[in-house]
Amino acid sequence: MKAELLYGQRAAADYCDRSPAIDVSLTEEVALQNVQVHYALFEVPMQVTLECLPASLHPAIPAHLGMTFWRCDSGPLGAFECAWVGLACRTGIKPRHLIQAAYVTRADVGDWLQHRYGFDFQLADVHYRETYDRLQGRILHNGHTVLDTVTTQMQPVVGASAAVKYSPALNPARVNEQSLLVQMEASYAFKRVIRGTPQVLTFDAAALGDARIAPQYPMSGTHALVDITLHAPRFTADFTLPAEQGGAQKIAR
Amino acid sequence: MKFGLFYELSTPRPFTRETQKAVYENAIAQAVLADELGFSSVWCVEHHFLEEYSHASCPDMFLAAIARETTQIRLGFGIATCVPALHHPIRLAEKAAFLDMLSGGRVEFGTGRSSTWNELAGFNAGVDDTKRNWDEYCRVIPQMWMNERYGYAGTYHTMPERNVLPKPWQDPHPPLWVAVTGHGTELDAADRGMGALILSIADVERNIPRFEAYRERVKKCEPVGAFVNDQIAVANWLFCHQDGSYARQRGEEMVTIFGYMAGQTVEISEAYPASNYTAIGLLGSLRPDPHSAGEHKLPPSGLCFGDPATLIDTVRRWEAAGADQLLFMVQARETIAHEEVMDSLRLFAREVMPHFSAHRPARAAAVGAR
Secondary structure (H helix, E strand, O other): OOOEOOOOOEOHHHHHOOOOEEOOOOOOOEEEEEEEEEEEEEEOOHHHHHHHOEOOOEEOEOOEEEEEEEEEOOOOOOOEEEEEEEEEEEOOOOEEEEEEEEEEOOHHHHHHHHHHHOOOEEEOEEEEEEOOOOEEEEEEEOOEEEEEEEEEEEEEOOOHHHHOOOOOEEEEEEEOOEEEEEEOEEEEEEEEEEEEEEEEEEEOHHHHOOOOOOOOEEEEEEEEEEEEEEEOOOEEEOOOOOOOOOOOEEOOO | OEEEEEEOOOOOEOOOHHHHHHHHHHHHHHHHHHHHHOOOEEEEOOOOOEOOOEOOOOHHHHHHHHHOOOOOOEEEEEEEEOOOOOOOHHHHHHHHHHHHHHOOOOEEEEEEOOOEHHHHHHOOOOOOOHHHHHHHHHHHHHHHHHOOOEEEEOOOOEEEEEOOOOOOOOOOOOOEEEEEOOOOHHHHHHHOOOEEEEOOOOOHHHHHHHHHHHHHHHOOOOOOOOOOOOOEEEEEEEEEOOOHHHHHHHHHHHHHHHHHHHHHEOEHHHHOOOOOOOOOHHHHHOOOOOOOOOOOOOOOOOOEEEOHHHHHHHHHHHHHHOOOEEEEEOOOOOOOOHHHHHHHHHHHHHHOHHHOOOOOOOOHHHHHOO
8 A cells, every 4th residue: 555644844944044154164062051041842833833943944843942051151152042933844753843933132142052053143132031820932033022921730750861852943944054953952951840731821922933833732841951062964855855855854964 | 492573564665555554464373373383472562653664553353353263373562551641551452352352362462652752742741650650550451350239439540349250261361461672670570470562672682681680680579470381482583485585684674674664763862851761662773873873783683584504503502591472573564475474484494493393283275375
């Protein structure tokens, strides 16, 4: 029996137009200590997700998106906050998130992360705070709230290093003049993790990648105090070559 | 060593009525042939909402259909999901006993708790409690089978004294098993005197420490049932062909397709960080090196793809490692033609199974065919 496979449907040209160039020769690692990370997941409708993913990627079933906030108070990049929204996808077995929109509080940090991993950051007021009863992540862009999410009913997660798995970000980028999807490479040493139920208060879908995407069902929201090591990107994927024929390829250095 | 079949009932898109029916009918025909060939058991998973990967939402019905067309092959729940949002324990006790009665005492009762967000969220089940749910189920279900009347006040269910009917044909009850994917669950099985149904497909040698740990621990078990089911059954793949390279090529196709299908599901560990779900289920075993994407990934060494001589060696390695049974997945999304699957079973039964003493002798006509 010949099977139809479930792939994304978005044209590669849509991505190539907004692919920043990255420099894969930058291989030094950067360690960020005591970063506060908020990671909230919501299910989203499948058909819209398929229309947002390129033809090389499979969706996750159920389709879902992730909202990631980083609050870094010190370190080699200085103090900054950033956030991104990505759709869960697959190039093979490993879960990944195709980034739809990204915001950062400092242009130089945005440039640094873009040059490394292709994030197409916009400058904004990104604000993530853990309070006694909730986690609150907010993005204000040009005075307009594009994302406001809150996570409540928190509980500690025991054995966080094994329990928390962040799906790596995939960004469209130009590598050696070729437009590809580039995977962010980071490792995490967790110090403390709590988990709760996330809720979206404001979600400006157009400002977060596609006006048709709407979070529908909460999955989980976590806060982690974590040491992050940023590594040089190792994998890329094609926009059109099906995962079965291409998948994630190691970057030749 | 005993041999069984293990069904996910994966289904190719587009999901037409005809395709769905063919998947079920082909699997039943294979199980009927397996019964004639001397395979010991056929198992069926229970999964919900897992598009392509597994359309096996009602394993008890699938097994009942097989029961009435076979005479000896045992019928395994692989597994019954012991989570309140999916099943009340009384219903699982009833279904297993009913099937045991219809089949003349051929049920193997596998238990587990689901590992996907698709399923647990789909039924609005509490993720954090599934292991404790399962523990309660596997303690009360045998009591429902063994006692004329039984009532209990548990953490997740309470029932006044009732006569759960029917009782199983097997006396005192069917053998009990636990699905084992994450490391450590084999010890949960051993502590309760239950068989370990190893569903993580991995190299033979990587399994030896967990087999040894299970055997050691089960010696000191406190059985939840009336007897200790000191058994290790390991899920595996099978495609047997006289042309070993063709067998390996088709086998690797099945593993690749399985990875694609399983990869799209959302494991709990991806969706909902929880200390009772730190393993990545079946997927990890298909990925020898998580960072080797894009390079040629070798499948685990103990898969049964090859010519009969190769498979005799592979089965011997599993036997030496301590496995009592190998349970074979023989199809993935109907990628192998049904007749080729049937031929593979016949060849395996004719040329491999006789080398292992514990298998049930085949009926001559079935083995000799084709």
